[in-house]
Amino acid sequence: MIKVNGQEYAAEGLTVAELLERKGYDRTRVAVELNEEIVFKAQYDQTVIKDGDSVEVVSFVGGG
Amino acid sequence: MAAITKEEFRAALAARHGEELQRKFDAASVAICGLGGLGSNVAVSLVRAGVGRLCIIDFDTVDTSNLNRQQYFPDQLGRPKAEALRENLLRIAPYCQIEAHALRLTDENIPELLAPYPIICEAFDRADQKAMLVNRVLETMPEKYLVAASGMAGVSSANEIQTRRVSKRFWLCGDGHSDVAEGLPLISARVAACAAHEAHMILRIIAGELEA
Numbered sequence: 001m002i003k004v005n006g007q008e009y010a011a012e013g014l015t016v017a018e019l020l021e022r023k024g025y026d027r028t029r030v031a032v033e034l035n036e037e038i039v040f041k042a043q044y045d046q047t048v049i050k051d052g053d054s055v056e057v058v059s060f061v062g063g064g
Numbered sequence: 065m066a067a068i069t070k071e072e073f074r075a076a077l078a079a080r081h082g083e084e085l086q087r088k089f090d091a092a093s094v095a096i097c098g099l100g101g102l103g104s105n106v107a108v109s110l111v112r113a114g115v116g117r118l119c120i121i122d123f124d125t126v127d128t129s130n131l132n133r134q135q136y137f138p139d140q141l142g143r144p145k146a147e148a149l150r151e152n153l154l155r156i157a158p159y160c161q162i163e164a165h166a167l168r169l170t171d172e173n174i175p176e177l178l179a180p181y182p183i184i185c186e187a188f189d190r191a192d193q194k195a196m197l198v199n200r201v202l203e204t205m206p207e208k209y210l211v212a213a214s215g216m217a218g219v220s221s222a223n224e225i226q227t228r229r230v231s232k233r234f235w236l237c238g239d240g241h242s243d244v245a246e247g248l249p250l251i252s253a254r255v256a257a258c259a260a261h262e263a264h265m266i267l268r269i270i271a272g273e274l275e276a
Contacts, residue, residue: 028192028195029191029192029194031195031198031202033230033234036231037231038202040199040203056230056231058212058230058236059214059240060191060194060195060212060214061191061214061217061240061244061245062189062217062243062244063189063242063243063244063250063255064101064103064187064188064216064250064255
């Protein structure tokens with residue numbers, strides 16, 4: 001089990017890119033932190049989420 | 065010619081804020097990225113508090129569509145926002161040091177331009193640009209304090225707008241979901257409420273209060 005924005009989710013073993021796709025996020029509009037550390041954009045396809053990890057996806061909408 | 069000396073101006077701020085807090089505001093340096101409804105209002109709040117040094121950055125010019133919510137005047141239409149806002153801020157706070165850049169922030173120029181500023185305010189309007197800046201700052205300058213905003217369009221209650229501490233040095237203000245792409249309007253008070261959340265979090269960081 002992992003946590004995504006505080007909610008438990010069965011997604012251990014997925015990469016960050018796979019998690020974003022499964023949850024329907026647009027990767028050009030997000031910032032992702034894994035255990036409070038930024039995941040570099042260029043590392044989304046290689047970064048594997050492990051059991052117990054906590055993922056924070058900040059998804060931006062337009063307006064300012 | 066300002067009608068008040070630097071010493072008088074500073075004394076008036078210290079009388080309101082207290083000497084200890086004012087000393088922190090005096091010494092603070094903040095970069096504001098994007099000078100629209102968020103950034104222009106954040107800048108006004110920061111200079112009114114007496115923040116000593118600001119960097120204001122936007123590639124755009126003042127347009128009629130900005131006048132409903134942004135801190136510009138009709139006689140500034142067509143002028144670069146960075147330059148027009150610098151003038152307006154200096155009318156409010158004549159002794160603030162303001163560096164104004166009329167340019168577009170990119171992956172390439174962000175690290176160099178923002179390097180001198182310990183606190184960075186994301187105040188863009190486009191979602192992809194917000195993400196670009198936030199990722200670039202968090203990836204290349206982990207020592208920075210970063211305050212960003214997402215979700216302030218529409219006429220929903222302003223009580224939905226909140227500040228959240230995402231991680232140690234990264235805060236996010238807004239309702240998180242109201243998107244102009246869904247055809248929602250941008251209304252002065254709701255956008256300014258979100259800008260006030262950003263500005264107040266920045267002032268709290270300067271004061272040493274890091275919780276949202």
